[in-house]
Amino acid sequence: MSVIELKNLTKQYGKSRGIRNVNLNVEEGEIFGFIGPNGAGKSTTIRTLLGLIRPTGGSAAVFGKSCIEHPEVRKEVGYLPSEVFYYDGMRVTDLLKYSASFYKKDCTKRIAELAERMDLDLNKKIADLSFGNRKKVGIVQGLLHEPKLIILDEPTSGLDPLMQQKFFELIAEENRKGATVFFSSHILSEVQKMCGRVAFIKEGKIIKLEKMSDLQANSYKRISLEAESAVPEEVFRIDGVSDLHTKGNTVSFMFRGNLNTVLRKIASVSLRNISITEPDLEEIFLHYYTKEG
Amino acid sequence: MNIFFRELKANRKSLVIWSVCMALGVLSGMSKYTAYSGDNANNGVLNELPRAFRALLGMGDFDVTKMSGFFAFLFLYLELAAAAHAVLLGSGILAKEERGKTAEFLAVKPVSRSAIITSKLCAALVNLLVLDAVILISSIAMVAAYNKGPEINGEIVLFVLSLFLVQLIFVSMGTLFAAALKKPKLTGPAAAGVMVGSFVVSEITNLTDRLDALKVLSPFQYFSYSGIVRGDGLDPLAVSLSLALAAFLLWLTYFCYRRRDLNV
Numbered sequence: 001m002s003v004i005e006l007k008n009l010t011k012q013y014g015k016s017r018g019i020r021n022v023n024l025n026v027e028e029g030e031i032f033g034f035i036g037p038n039g040a041g042k043s044t045t046i047r048t049l050l051g052l053i054r055p056t057g058g059s060a061a062v063f064g065k066s067c068i069e070h071p072e073v074r075k076e077v078g079y080l081p082s083e084v085f086y087y088d089g090m091r092v093t094d095l096l097k098y099s100a101s102f103y104k105k106d107c108t109k110r111i112a113e114l115a116e117r118m119d120l121d122l123n124k125k126i127a128d129l130s131f132g133n134r135k136k137v138g139i140v141q142g143l144l145h146e147p148k149l150i151i152l153d154e155p156t157s158g159l160d161p162l163m164q165q166k167f168f169e170l171i172a173e174e175n176r177k178g179a180t181v182f183f184s185s186h187i188l189s190e191v192q193k194m195c196g197r198v199a200f201i202k203e204g205k206i207i208k209l210e211k212m213s214d215l216q217a218n219s220y221k222r223i224s225l226e227a228e229s230a231v232p233e234e235v236f237r238i239d240g241v242s243d244l245h246t247k248g249n250t251v252s253f254m255f256r257g258n259l260n261t262v263l264r265k266i267a268s269v270s271l272r273n274i275s276i277t278e279p280d281l282e283e284i285f286l287h288y289y290t291k292e293g
Numbered sequence: 294m295n296i297f298f299r300e301l302k303a304n305r306k307s308l309v310i311w312s313v314c315m316a317l318g319v320l321s322g323m324s325k326y327t328a329y330s331g332d333n334a335n336n337g338v339l340n341e342l343p344r345a346f347r348a349l350l351g352m353g354d355f356d357v358t359k360m361s362g363f364f365a366f367l368f369l370y371l372e373l374a375a376a377a378h379a380v381l382l383g384s385g386i387l388a389k390e391e392r393g394k395t396a397e398f399l400a401v402k403p404v405s406r407s408a409i410i411t412s413k414l415c416a417a418l419v420n421l422l423v424l425d426a427v428i429l430i431s432s433i434a435m436v437a438a439y440n441k442g443p444e445i446n447g448e449i450v451l452f453v454l455s456l457f458l459v460q461l462i463f464v465s466m467g468t469l470f471a472a473a474l475k476k477p478k479l480t481g482p483a484a485a486g487v488m489v490g491s492f493v494v495s496e497i498t499n500l501t502d503r504l505d506a507l508k509v510l511s512p513f514q515y516f517s518y519s520g521i522v523r524g525d526g527l528d529p530l531a532v533s534l535s536l537a538l539a540a541f542l543l544w545l546t547y548f549c550y551r552r553r554d555l556n557v
Contacts, residue, residue, distance in 0.1 A: 013554075050401045053554035075403035081557075085394035087303070101295035102402040141398075 001064050003028050003149050003180040004049065008058030011048050019044050019204040021058065026182055031175055033195030033212070034184040041204040042184040043082060046153055050079060062149060075103055078147030082154035082184075084138035088127035092137055095126060096144060103145040114140040117166060132158045139167060143174065150174060151182045156190060168194060222279040223262070224252040228270040235265060254279060296399075296409060300386060300416030308420050311378050315424060316431040318374065322367040323435040330358045330441075348499040354519045360440045361448055364432070365518040368452050371428060372459060372513065376488055379460040382420055383467020384484040386413045387546075391477035391556040406551045414468065414543070421460050429453045448521055455516035455527055458535040462512045463488060465542035472550035512538075 004026035012018040019041040026032045036042050047053050049060040051067030051074075059066065065073045086095050093111075100107035115122050118136045129137065135158045142150065150171065156164045171194065175181055185191050191198060192212070200208040226249055233246045240257030249272070255262050266274070329339065339347075339357055347353060351369045355362035387410065390396040399409065432449050470484040471477070495513035498504050508514035515531045 047397075047557060052397065052400050052557055054552065071405040071408075072403045074401055077401065079397075079401045081397045083394070086398060087393065087395055089303070098295060098299055099398070099402075102404065 002026060003063060004032075004182060005061045005064070006045070006049065006058070007060075009045065009048060009055055009060050010057035011044055011053060012056050017041075017044070017204075018056075019048070019201075022201070022204075022206055024199055024206065024209070026180060028180055029175070029178060030197060031171075031181040031183060031195045033191035033198035034182060034201065035186065035188060035191055035198055036184075036201035037186055040201045042186075042201060043153055044204075045201070046079075046151055046182075046184060050074065050077070050151070075145070076148040077151060078142040078145065078149070079151045080138050080142040080153060080155050082157065084134045086126045086134070086137065088125070090126050091122070092120065092124055092126060092129070093122040095137065096122070096141060099141045100144055105145065107144045110144050110146065111140060114143055114170075117170065118163065132160065132163070135159055136163070139170070143170070146174075146177075147179065149180045149182065151184075153184045154186070155183070156185070156187065164190075220279050220283075221255045221259070222252070222277045222283065223255055223266075224250065224275050225266065225269070225271055226250050226273040228272055231269055235269065236262075238262070238265060254283070294412070296404070296412035297416050300413050301419060304382070304386070304416065304420055308423060311424055312427040315371065315374065315428050318371060319367075319428065319431040319435050322370065323439050326360070326363050326439045329363055330360070345500050349496065353499060355522060360436060360442050361445045361522045364436060364445060364449065364452070365522050368432075368456075368518065369513075372456055373492060375424065375428070375456055375460055376463045376492070376513070377485065378424060379421060379463035380467040380484045380488040381481060382417050383464035383469075384471045384480040385467070386417050387468050387471035387550070388477045388480040394557065396555040397557045400555055407547055410468070410472075410547055410550055414464075417464050417468075421457065421464060425453050425457050425460070428456070448524075451521050451527055452518070455521070458532060458539075459512045459515065461539040462535055462542065465539045465546060468546040469542050469549070472546045472553070475553075475556070477556055 002025040004024065006022050006024040009022040009024075010018070010020050012020075017039075022041075022045055024032075034042055034045070044053070048055050049062065049067065051071065054068065062073050062077060067074055090098070092115075096107075096111050096115075100111065111122075114120075118139060120133065120136045120140060124133075126134070126137065135155075139155070142152075152171070155167065155171075159167060168190070171181060171183075181194075183191060183195060195212055197209070197211050199206050228249070230249055231246060231251050233244065236244055236246075236251060236253055238261065240255050240262065241253045242256075244253040245251070339352070342350075342352075350366075352362075352366050355365045357363045357366050390399050400406070429449065432453070433446055436445060436449065466487065467480075467484045470487075471480045474480050474483060491511040492513055494507055495511040498508050498511065498514060512535070515535055516527060517525070517531075520526075520528065
């Protein structure tokens with residue numbers, strides 16, 4: 001059984017916004033990245049999954065059950081929303097106790113521990129907190145009941161780099177203890193560090209779902225070469241080549257596929273210089289967004 | 294239970310303010326009784342005012358020179374204030390999660406939307422009961438302080454009972470607005486607007502007998518205060534219809550809130 005299962009999940013509001021036929025399975029114990037630019041439908045997907053909004057088509061399940069029909073499955077879910085809002089009049093400690101009261105277990109120790117690690121003052125009023133500190137409350141609030149599924153929506157916005165570091169350590173720790181993590185972000189480098197698999201979403205549709213290792217190591221190469229003389233563009237018009245730029249003697253492109261075919265092509269050119277590098281996710285990502293979208 | 298206690302705490306301050314204002318309202322209202330009753334010369338004048346004018350003032354058919362009539366006259370204004378409290382309480386207690394964007398906190402907890410509504414309604418009910426107790430106690434005390442005629446404690450209890458039923462209608466109307474309207478900022482003004490509208494309808498039906506059919510639109514008309522003053526008690530039909538109306542509005546609240554998209 002998958003921890004998260006989205007089948008043809010569709011949510012339409014208005015004309016253009018929403019998501020269309022999103023299919024995803026997140027398996028137990030993995031850290032799953034959900035990548036897309038702002039407005040692509042990441043938050044909509046999460047909110048539909050959690051039952052905050054109802055799908056117009058398809059289904060969404062957590063631990064095999066719909067959050068709308070079985071709200072109790074949410075007891076194993078910890079959620080950190082992208083924008084954190086709480087009851088302004090409350091103190092941090094009251095809010096966290098209120099949050100803990102929904103889970104029928106004693107979270108006092110855990111709250112103290114998380115607050116210390118995140119350097120959060122429990123006695124302050126929520127209304128007096130800065131955006132970053134509010135986010136910390138959100139992190140503690142999302143983790144205090146040791147959920148089996150952690151859903152993070154743009155978790156690092158507002159956190160300083162040091163806190164981001166601590167936050168990632170915390171998430172990695174939870175993951176080692178067995179928690180599944182669903183990590184939505186538009187910042188690729190942070191997803192790259194943590195996730196095992198990643199789905200790309202654009203304009204409400206999943207455009208690619210891949211293992212991080214496939215994405216990075218095996219398939220994509222960024223190849224730049226400089227030849228002795230001008231290279232006709234047609235030479236590298238082969239399957240697997242994209243983002244092809246030729247300018248005089250220099251050629252650069254992305255390649256995915258059998259390396260031997262491209263190496264034979266390269267060998268046919270008289271070279272002055274060559275570099276073959278791993279593209280970072282950012283490059284792969286931009287590539288999807290410009291070419292396949 | 295946690296939501297229930299949270300709501301009690303969140304509404305505590307506003308309940309204290311409302312209670313103080315209600316008690317002060319009873320106090321200042323009753324302190325004017327001496328001007329209407331007793332040896333002053335204007336009692337005859339008041340009873341000879343044109344009927345429409347008396348209706349506009351809220352005196353209707355009451356003999357305001359007597360304590361029971363005066364209290365009925367005063368109670369109309371208490372009722373209006375209590376109805377405003379109820380309708381704002383109902384809409385606010387539900388809409389505030391979306392207004393303050395805390396819906397994304399509360400609605401992802403392992404509780405159903407129905408359980409959220411039920412807890413909040415129970416907290417609202419406690420608020421109404423406390424406010425009614427304040428009205429009841431301060432009324433009995435202040436009436437006793439000014440009353441020179443027969444005691445009217447029995448009538449006061451009936452007045453407050455009828456008020457409670459009217460509050461039930463308005464609090465559930467408030468929650469329904471919060472559950473049905475998509476824009477959480479509109480729910481308070483919209484619910485209060487309907488409440489004031491129904492009061493205006495009530496005033497209009499007081500002015501003339503020809504529009505009595507409109508009375509059904511205004512919960513302010515469901516219970517006849519002159520009936521209570523006459524000693525007729527509460528009309529069982531009005532009691533059951535009020536309860537049925539409140540139950541229907543609540544059912545609609547659950548129905549709408551369970552299936553709608555929360556504003557987050």
